[in-house]
Amino acid sequence: MAKRTTRLIARLAAATLAAALGGTALAAAPAASAAGRNGVCEAGEFCLYFNSGQQGSVSDFTGSVADYGAKQPSCFDFKGSGAGKGRCVKNAAASVWNRSSKTVRVYFNSDYGGTYQDFKTGAKGNLSAALKNQNASHRFSPATTSCKTDGTNGEPPTSILVYRVSLQRVDRVAFKTYVKNVLPNEWVPSWPRESLRAGAVAVKSYGWYWALHSAARTPWGQCYDVKDTTANQVYRPGSALAATSAAVDATWATRMTRGGRILEAHYCSTSTACGGWVTGDWLSQYGSRDHANAGWTHAKILKSYYAGIALSS
Known part of the structure; x- marks a missing residue:
């Protein structure tokens, strides 16, 4: 995509990232139950790790969570052994392993908002720089945005x-x-x-x-x-x-x-x-x-x- 680095008009100041990506209301009832979570990344689960490279304590999930929660004892925490054990997952995860059968999307904001990163079935990976230690929710099988346009060379896109x-x-x-x-x-x-x-x-x-x-x-x-x-x-x-x-x-x-x-x-x-x-x-x-x-x-x-x-x- 072509770069155009010299412009004519002085630019308007952008809204700050913090204001635009501010927190949202806590979900009343997360979709993933805390019951059965044992700090072991097992088949069928989506797992968040405290450290990069799937290292440190792990937090395992079998469903979507709209808000990890920020304080004990109600937050979703890291349960496995290793660095980070007992810490709330919110804004503290660095890597993931998706052992579920569905694509899972990790979001910057609660309620599935803001910057996100997708992990396909079987994927292991680190969270992007925008999401590392800045994660608030995740969703199984997220809706996708079509990359296709309805425009042609004869008709403009809508x-x-x-x-x-x-x-x-x-x-x-x-x-x-x-x-x-x-x-x-x-x-x-x-x-x-x-x-x-x-x-x-x-x-x-x-x-x-x-x-x-x-x-x-x-x-x-x-x-x-x-x-x-x-x-x-x-x-x-x-x-x-x-x-x-x-x-x-x-x-x-x-x-x-x-x-x-x-x-x-x-x-x-x-x-x-x-x-x-x-x-x-x-x-x-x-x-x-x-x-x-x-x-x-x-x-x-x-x-x-x-x-x-x-x-x-």
């Missing part, structure tokens, strides 16, 4: 998978909502109408391309189409503005293709600001402003920067 990097999660966002909440973070909203319209088509085309082509995975294995950072396009929910949204609405029917395929529409502040600039494949944001001020239409602006494209409705 939604896009956005990796919220600072929040360590993936959101499925309505595609038009995504474009409206990217444009004001990539173009100056006070710029001329035709510049904003050119930007709207470029932002939409870039996101559309990656919805069709991305095979990216988060560090914990979840699929996504684009990051919400300058690595792709800066997406900030709730940032849509009247001028930029009007530009998106006015150009929504426009499809930008090259050879019949949606264009991966790269853009940067100027032709010299971004490494990897290739004339004919990149658009200058400031250039779009200057051309719009000179009376160019958004179609003329786009065709002047992107070689060999077709604009169609």
Whole structure:
């Protein structure tokens, strides 16, 4: 996936990870009974270990747990011999062994929320850096998020998978909502109408391309189409503005293709600001402003920067 490291607009501060991934209410009754747990990882069980590499004390489970609990005597604890014995499992596990017949997903938050990591049947492994000593629940046979899009080169996707990097999660966002909440973070909203319209088509085309082509995975294995950072396009929910949204609405029917395929529409502040600039494949944001001020239409602006494209409705 292409990197775009130099941006035009000063970025909005992201919400802190702690606030976004804050604790949730304790579950009234965990699905996995504490009865029968003996601190031995046996066939049919999912086991959490205090240390990496399936070392230290073990806590064995036969079902899902929505909240491990944080205090004795009510928490799920490490029962096996070794380091960590008697400690509550919550925010203290480092590795797992899945001896059950189902995929098991370990979550950062209680109630099956936040960052997660999947372990297939028979898998042994360490928890990722985001989950090591930061685990609050697990679920047997979790629902999966489809990585496929309903979009084609002729029709835009109805939604896009956005990796919220600072929040360590993936959101499925309505595609038009995504474009409206990217444009004001990539173009100056006070710029001329035709510049904003050119930007709207470029932002939409870039996101559309990656919805069709991305095979990216988060560090914990979840699929996504684009990051919400300058690595792709800066997406900030709730940032849509009247001028930029009007530009998106006015150009929504426009499809930008090259050879019949949606264009991966790269853009940067100027032709010299971004490494990897290739004339004919990149658009200058400031250039779009200057051309719009000179009376160019958004179609003329786009065709002047992107070689060999077709604009169609």
